[in-house]
Amino acid sequence: MNKRTVYPVWFVILPLVFYVVFFLMPSIMGIFYSFTDWNVRNRGDLSFVGFQNYIDIFTSEENYASGIYNTLKFTIVSNIVKLIPALFLAMLLQRGLRGKNVYRTILYLPAILPFLIIGLIFKSVLNYQDGILNVGLELVHLGFLKQKWLSDPEVVWKTIYMVDAWRGIGYVMTIFLAGLNAIPDSFYEASEIDGANFFHKFIHITLPMLSGTIMINLVFGITYGLKVFDIIYVLTNGGPGRTTEVLTTYVYKLYSSGQYGMAVALNTILFVITMAAGVLIVRGMSRKEVEL
Amino acid sequence: MNTKGKLFQTVLKHAVLLFLCFLVLAPFSLVLVNSFKTKSEAARINLSLPTEWRFENYTEVIQKGKLVQGFTNSMIYSAGSSSIAILLASMASFVIARRKTKAMELVYYFFICGLFLPVNYVTLSKFLQAMNLTGGRAGLLLTFLSSMLPFCVFVIKNFVSSMPSDIDEAAIIDGSGPIQMFAVIVLPLLQPILVTAFILQFMGVWSDFITPLYLTSKSSLWPMNLAVYNFFGKNTSHWNLVFADIVLTVLPVILVYLAGQKYILGGITAGSVKG
Numbered sequence: 001m002n003k004r005t006v007y008p009v010w011f012v013i014l015p016l017v018f019y020v021v022f023f024l025m026p027s028i029m030g031i032f033y034s035f036t037d038w039n040v041r042n043r044g045d046l047s048f049v050g051f052q053n054y055i056d057i058f059t060s061e062e063n064y065a066s067g068i069y070n071t072l073k074f075t076i077v078s079n080i081v082k083l084i085p086a087l088f089l090a091m092l093l094q095r096g097l098r099g100k101n102v103y104r105t106i107l108y109l110p111a112i113l114p115f116l117i118i119g120l121i122f123k124s125v126l127n128y129q130d131g132i133l134n135v136g137l138e139l140v141h142l143g144f145l146k147q148k149w150l151s152d153p154e155v156v157w158k159t160i161y162m163v164d165a166w167r168g169i170g171y172v173m174t175i176f177l178a179g180l181n182a183i184p185d186s187f188y189e190a191s192e193i194d195g196a197n198f199f200h201k202f203i204h205i206t207l208p209m210l211s212g213t214i215m216i217n218l219v220f221g222i223t224y225g226l227k228v229f230d231i232i233y234v235l236t237n238g239g240p241g242r243t244t245e246v247l248t249t250y251v252y253k254l255y256s257s258g259q260y261g262m263a264v265a266l267n268t269i270l271f272v273i274t275m276a277a278g279v280l281i282v283r284g285m286s287r288k289e290v291e292l
Numbered sequence: 293m294n295t296k297g298k299l300f301q302t303v304l305k306h307a308v309l310l311f312l313c314f315l316v317l318a319p320f321s322l323v324l325v326n327s328f329k330t331k332s333e334a335a336r337i338n339l340s341l342p343t344e345w346r347f348e349n350y351t352e353v354i355q356k357g358k359l360v361q362g363f364t365n366s367m368i369y370s371a372g373s374s375s376i377a378i379l380l381a382s383m384a385s386f387v388i389a390r391r392k393t394k395a396m397e398l399v400y401y402f403f404i405c406g407l408f409l410p411v412n413y414v415t416l417s418k419f420l421q422a423m424n425l426t427g428g429r430a431g432l433l434l435t436f437l438s439s440m441l442p443f444c445v446f447v448i449k450n451f452v453s454s455m456p457s458d459i460d461e462a463a464i465i466d467g468s469g470p471i472q473m474f475a476v477i478v479l480p481l482l483q484p485i486l487v488t489a490f491i492l493q494f495m496g497v498w499s500d501f502i503t504p505l506y507l508t509s510k511s512s513l514w515p516m517n518l519a520v521y522n523f524f525g526k527n528t529s530h531w532n533l534v535f536a537d538i539v540l541t542v543l544p545v546i547l548v549y550l551a552g553q554k555y556i557l558g559g560i561t562a563g564s565v566k567g
Binding site: 005006007008009011012014015016018019021022023024025026027029030033089092093097099103104105106107108109110112113114115116117120121122124125127130131132135166170174178219223226227229230233234248251252255260263264267270271274275277278281 | 302305306308309312313315316317318319320322323335336337338339380381383384386387388390391396399402403405406407408409410411412413414415416417418419434435437438439441442445460464470473474495498499500501502505506517520521524531534538541542545546549550553556557
């Protein structure tokens with residue numbers, strides 16, 4: 001049988017063309033344009049400006065560098081805030097709790113909603129004056145917990161993590177649940193006979209058996225975190241001031257104001273960070289496979 | 293452990309889970325209840341039932357929010373790009389998985405890179421403008437379908453690899469060409485993973501906000517998402533209408549979720565246990 005005729009190459013080439021032209025090429029072209037003075041006025045003739053856009057990013061009064069810091073911070077914190085509770089939730093549901101599927105269906109529900117919608121809903125929930133959260137806190141005599149959830153610079157990041165967790169925990173939990181279901185019950189039963197307590201079982205069975213699933217959650221979580229846009233754009237649009245500005249929101253602002261060269265330079269920084277994260281993750285994953 | 297302790301533990305578990313379900317469902321009911329209220333009543337956003345049920349909110353928002361147009365656009369973007377991407381990804385995955393050469397493995401990893409990389413919307417939007425692709429729906433469709441290829445190739449290729457290749461050989465011996473074999477024999481066998489990928493991508497496009505934000509200039513091309521956002525911008529104080537708008541926008545995704553739950557959760561399981 002001739003592989004060449006049975007499995008035609010154009011089956012691969014055609015999708016590849018779409019992928020390269022409409023996905024990869026803009027990113028690669030962006031790297032090139034980040035070294036030019038591209039802006040809304042000089043479409044036709046660009047001139048090469050070397051690293052000027054990058055220098056501007058780090059020296060500008062706009063403090064774009066804080067966007068890099070905030071992006072990394074969001075990626076790390078939001079993942080910790082979601083992964084740990086989600087793991088324990090999955091363990092709660094793991095072994096034949098009645099109503100397991102109903103719980104799972106409900107807890108996963110926020111993950112299917114558009115971020116935009118979640119942002120709008122929480123804008124109303126978190127409103128300082130009439131929002132149901134503050135009103136509810138007053139009602140149960142916890143008024144001292146009231147906050148300016150979206151306008152106090154000290155609080156606003158916590159609010160974003162909270163909303164993000166509201167959306168994401170059920171999703172992460174579902175992935176953990178799949179991983180937990182793949183651990184044979186006999187492992188736990190055997191260790192129970194040996195007198196292992198909850199903590200022993202967790203450290204010696206659950207965690208090691210779950211390493212692949214944890215990795216998957218990290219991959220999804222890290223790539224999501226680095227590229228986060230919608231939820232911040234809708235909830236705070238980078239505010240108050242520049243407190244919650246991340247790379248993608250800065251890129252959009254620069255794009256809207258016609259400073260394309262700066263915008264693509266900032267996007268290139270994001271590109272490099274995601275590449276680096278991707279390489280680290282893939283290397284970590286292949287090491288895992290070798291161990292197995 | 294004694295039975296009393298076990299019972300206590302079970303009760304505690306249910307209490308925790310019920311509380312969490314309440315936290316998840318409360319905002320949903322908030323939106324639903326307030327979408328039927330009058331403007332002034334909905335201004336004090338709370339969970340009490342409306343004193344007067346205003347179903348007109350919905351008809352009003354469908355007209356004012358241009359929801360029919362938004363729904364049509366969303367449907368075309370979601371269904372169109374997902375189906376084309378899945379067909380293309382199946383073709384690529386099939387040949388990549390069967391040929392098993394070094395070059396094909398490279399192509400596979402080349403696709404997988406796209407799972408991590410951010411799209412450069414700035415250059416993409418200018419590129420589409422230069423290609424005259426921003427006047428209609430084609431630009432967005434192409435963007436969506438291209439950006440979902442990495443994920444689709446990732447899951448479908450894994451699925452093809454687990455399928456025996458004797459089937460293709462039998463088909464070829466029977467005298468069918470590659471296209472016929474692919475369409476008649478391979479695609480039906482891939483059906484479970486294709487349904488999963490389709491539902492996930494469909495919901496992904498339906499929820500996508502940043503792509504149309506960058507790439508559509510005309511309001512007639514907006515998907516529902518963007519229409520809602522714009523409506524909110526113009527009617528910030530009309531929470532009743534904004535909520536009605538939200539209900540209509542999320543209803544399709546919730547229906548798809550409830551109907552296709554098996555496939556969605558199955559897809560997550562397939563993707564995660566493999567890795």
